[in-house]
Amino acid sequence: xxxxxxxxxxxxxxxxxxxxxxxxxxxxxxxxxxxxxxxxxxxxxxxxxxxxxxxxxxxxxxxxxxxxxxxxxxxxxxxxxxxxxxxxxxxxxxxxxxxxxxxxxxxxxxxxxxxx
Amino acid sequence: xxxxxxxxxxxxxxxxxxxxxxxxxxxxxxxxxxxxxxxxxxxxxxxxxxxxxxxxxxxxxxxxxxxxxxxxxxxxxxxxxxxxxxxxxxxxxxxxxxxxxxxxxxxxxxxxxxxxxxxxxxxxxxxxxxxxxxxxxxxxxxxxxxxxxxxxxxxxxxxxxxxxxxxxxxxxxxxxxxxxxxxxxxxxxxxxxxxxxxxxxxxxxxxxxxxxxxxxxxxxxxxxxxxxxxxxxxxxxxxxxxxxxxxxxxxxxxxxxxxxxxxxxxxxxxxxxxxxxxxxxxxxxxxxxxxxxxxxxxxxxxxxxxxxxxxxxxxxxxxxxxxxxxxxxxxxxxxxxxxxxxxxxxxxxxxxxxxxxxxxxxxxxxxxxxxxxxxxxxxxxxxxxxxxxxxxxxxxxxxxxxxxxxxxxxxxxxxxxxxxxxxxxxxxxxxxxxxxxxxxxxxxxxxxxxxxxxxxxxxxxxxxxxxxxxxxxxxxxxxxxxxxxxxxxxxxxxxxxxxxxx
Numbered sequence: 001x002x003x004x005x006x007x008x009x010x011x012x013x014x015x016x017x018x019x020x021x022x023x024x025x026x027x028x029x030x031x032x033x034x035x036x037x038x039x040x041x042x043x044x045x046x047x048x049x050x051x052x053x054x055x056x057x058x059x060x061x062x063x064x065x066x067x068x069x070x071x072x073x074x075x076x077x078x079x080x081x082x083x084x085x086x087x088x089x090x091x092x093x094x095x096x097x098x099x100x101x102x103x104x105x106x107x108x109x110x111x112x113x114x115x116x
Numbered sequence: 117x118x119x120x121x122x123x124x125x126x127x128x129x130x131x132x133x134x135x136x137x138x139x140x141x142x143x144x145x146x147x148x149x150x151x152x153x154x155x156x157x158x159x160x161x162x163x164x165x166x167x168x169x170x171x172x173x174x175x176x177x178x179x180x181x182x183x184x185x186x187x188x189x190x191x192x193x194x195x196x197x198x199x200x201x202x203x204x205x206x207x208x209x210x211x212x213x214x215x216x217x218x219x220x221x222x223x224x225x226x227x228x229x230x231x232x233x234x235x236x237x238x239x240x241x242x243x244x245x246x247x248x249x250x251x252x253x254x255x256x257x258x259x260x261x262x263x264x265x266x267x268x269x270x271x272x273x274x275x276x277x278x279x280x281x282x283x284x285x286x287x288x289x290x291x292x293x294x295x296x297x298x299x300x301x302x303x304x305x306x307x308x309x310x311x312x313x314x315x316x317x318x319x320x321x322x323x324x325x326x327x328x329x330x331x332x333x334x335x336x337x338x339x340x341x342x343x344x345x346x347x348x349x350x351x352x353x354x355x356x357x358x359x360x361x362x363x364x365x366x367x368x369x370x371x372x373x374x375x376x377x378x379x380x381x382x383x384x385x386x387x388x389x390x391x392x393x394x395x396x397x398x399x400x401x402x403x404x405x406x407x408x409x410x411x412x413x414x415x416x417x418x419x420x421x422x423x424x425x426x427x428x429x430x431x432x433x434x435x436x437x438x439x440x441x442x443x444x445x446x447x448x449x450x451x452x453x454x455x456x457x458x459x460x461x462x463x464x465x466x467x468x469x470x471x472x473x474x475x476x477x478x479x480x481x482x483x484x485x486x487x488x489x490x491x492x493x494x495x496x497x498x499x500x501x502x503x504x505x506x507x508x509x510x511x512x513x514x515x516x517x518x519x520x521x522x523x524x525x526x527x528x529x530x531x532x533x534x535x536x537x538x539x540x541x542x543x544x545x546x547x548x549x550x551x552x553x554x555x556x557x558x559x560x561x562x563x564x565x566x567x568x569x570x571x572x573x574x575x576x577x578x579x580x581x582x583x584x585x586x587x588x589x590x591x592x593x594x595x596x597x598x599x600x601x602x603x604x605x606x607x608x609x610x611x612x613x614x615x616x617x618x
Contacts, residue, residue: 023323025292027140028147032293039464043160045168046141047129047176054136068320079140 006059009094012052015042017061017083017091024065026078027053053081061087128169130176150497151293151468151529278501283311283532286495287439288320290468290530295437296427296460300444300471300528304370305581306541307534308472311493312441313379316392322383325392326436329427331419331443332373333396334361339617345381345394354618360555362398363415364443366562367571368545368555395430397423397442400614403558409565413606416566420446422611424459432463444471444512448527470495473524473531474540476515477506480584483537493534498525514540514582540581547573 006013012034019025019033030053031044044052056062062081083091105111126134126141134141145165152161290297302308315321316328333341337358344350359373377394384391399422401415423442431438440447446456448471453461460467475487486502498504504525509517511524514537524531534540550556550573560570 028144029289029292031144031148036295036466043164045164045172046126046137046144047133047168047172049144050133050137050141051172051176054133078143 006055006061006090009090010052012042012044012048013056013061014091014094016049016052016056017087017094020062020081020083021088021091024068024080024082026067026080028078030081056087057081059086060084061090125165125169129173133176147293150499153499153525153529276501278496278498278503280490280494280496282491283493283495283534284315284318284321286530287315287470288318288324290470291321291324291437291439294466294468295435296431296440296465296467297438298440298442298447298457298467298469299532300447300469301441302472302540302581303365303443304372304542304544305472305534306372306543306578307493307539308532309372309376309543311532311534313376316376316379317383317386319387322387322392323390324437325439326434327393327395327431327438328380329395329397329423329431329438329440330373330376331364331397331423331441331446332362332369332376333358333394334363334398334400335396335422335426335617336400336402336615337361337618338396341377341394341396345377345384346391347381347385357618358396361401361403363401363412364398364419366559366566368550368559368573370543371545372543393430395426395438397426397440399611400617402615403562406562406565409604410606412566413604414609414611416604417607417609418611420455421459424456427456427460428463432460432465440467447471448508448512450522450527468530469528470530470532471512471528473511473533474514474537474582475533476510476513476537476582478510478515478519480515482510482515487533487536490533493532495530495532497530498528500525503531516582516585537582538580541578542581543578544575546577547575 009017015034015037016030018037019030025033027049031049035043053062057064061084063084065080065082067078067080102111126138126145129138129141148161149158152158287297299312301312334357337354340350340354341358344355355377356374359377360369362369380392380394399415399419401412406412423440423446427438427440430436440456442456447454447469449457449469452458457467457469475484476482477484484506496503504523506524507519508522508524508527509520511531512527545555550559556573563570
């Protein structure tokens with residue numbers, strides 16, 4: 001199932017992998033990062049967020065890790081996730097695919113030069 | 117009010133999903149409810165959850181049952197989610213639940229839009245003397261009354277216990293979840309700056325923050341500070357101009373600020389490749405060229421605008437994460453965000469605001485014993501608990517300010533508490549270091565320009581942060597009074613062009 005659901009990589013899953021590229025994060029922090037990355041266009045609800053995380057876990061693209069020492073949440077430790085080597089490779093492949101799309105769009109004069 | 121309702125809607129999610137992620141989902145909604153305040157933000161939160169119910173949940177039901185087969189341990193953290201069923205919901209039941217939840221959201225949004233907002237703005241008080249409200253508002257009021265009747269009388273939201281967190285851990289979380297964290301400081305406070313210095317030395321915080329923007333730094337000296345913070349040898353006489361030559365304070369500048377600069381420099385030296393930049397947010401006035409108050413006027417008048425400009429140019433434009441530090445009066449919300457936060461929000465930022473507070477909840481002697489058990493330094497989020505329901509002015513001013521109807525939860529997102537009001541102290545430049553010194557003479561020159569008077573340096577190195585006011589003394593005219601200095605005409609002029617950084 002994960003292979004089928006992650007090929008091609010859904011945009012939510014890609015955004016979650018990007019959010020985890022710097023450091024392990026808990027679910028709420030992932031949601032905030034994705035909202036920032038997408039300038040507020042993508043705000044993940046619980047089902048979308050954790051459904052995608054579950055799929056990424058099954059696909060081996062993210063891993064659950066212990067909460068860092070600074071997490072002293074009084075309502076119990078949060079669950080943290082980090083990107084795996086396979087997840088990083090998948091995110092890089094997806095970014096390269098999108099870069100290819102951008103290149104084509106530029107050659108077709110759909111995008112101007114000010115875009116990367 | 118709607119957190120239990122929102123969390124209750126999670127019962128519509130598949131049982132296996134709830135068993136695996138129910139606690140996390142409830143926590144996520146609690147966090148969003150805590151951070152996203154105001155009518156629009158709450159409506160957006162409701163809309164997001166509704167969207168998730170309509171589009172995300174059907175996908176969860178479509179997943180094979182084995183998808184969440186790895187059952188999590190029983191929830192032991194008091195989450196509101198209960199696994200009530202093991203069987204799948206039928207399509208009819210799901211549709212019925214979605215319809216009911218849509219109705220619940222409609223009621224909730226109506227309540228927010230028509231009642232709570234009106235209450236906060238004080239419109240309901242005015243309405244008592246106004247013509248009868250419209251029918252649509254009457255129905256909203258009935259809905260609100262119905263909702264309020266459903267609340268347990270013994271546990272209104274405002275009386276809920278706050279989550280008292282270690283201040284550093286709470287700040288690390290804040291900077292993880294918000295690219296911009298604003299801290300409204302009390303000037304020159306010893307305990308507060310001891311914590312701020314420990315915060316910037318904290319590896320988790322240092323690794324996450326890119327910039328710290330300070331009020332107590334003159335932008336003219338950004339280049340010198342950049343070099344010094346990066347570890348280069350720069351003469352201290354040049355570096356200290358950054359905090360000594362600000363226009364926001366014409367008196368002697370407390371040593372706590374020099375210690376803070378030093379703490380940032382040390383943390384950069386101890387860290388790996390990631391370096392924190394100290395951005396100077398005070399306008400670029402060159403005191404060596406300021407001869408009268410007309411020279412100073414444009415800088416004094418545009419301090420907040422310039423600070424926001426620094427954040428826009430050096431933080432937001434670079435996609436950085438930053439801690440902004442400025443006097444609480446510049447950041448504290450009154451009727452919504454103040455100028456700096458307004459500008460940052462207009463640029464798409466979503467700042468989290470923490471302010472310095474005390475345990476004083478009324479007049480000078482009204483000290484609240486509920487703070488006594490807190491381990492300090494602590495940060496508490498202010499939404500939905502008794503701290504947020506306290507009147508803001510005495511808490512923020514140690515009982516010294518003019519009372520108003522402003523509540524803590526409306527003034528900020530969270531409060532820093534470093535100890536009981538009477539344990540707090542201000543760090544001063546001792547009189548012995550100012551008398552007959554070049555710095556002391558320069559302070560008096562600046563005071564003469566701005567205030568039309570000089571001062572006699574008498575303060576010891578440390579004094580109480582909030583000294584008891586002396587109303588009888590004031591009434592007897594026994595207090596030294598200074599004539600109000602006339603504002604310079606140049607206050608209406610724009611900032612002059614920025615000179616090269618020194």
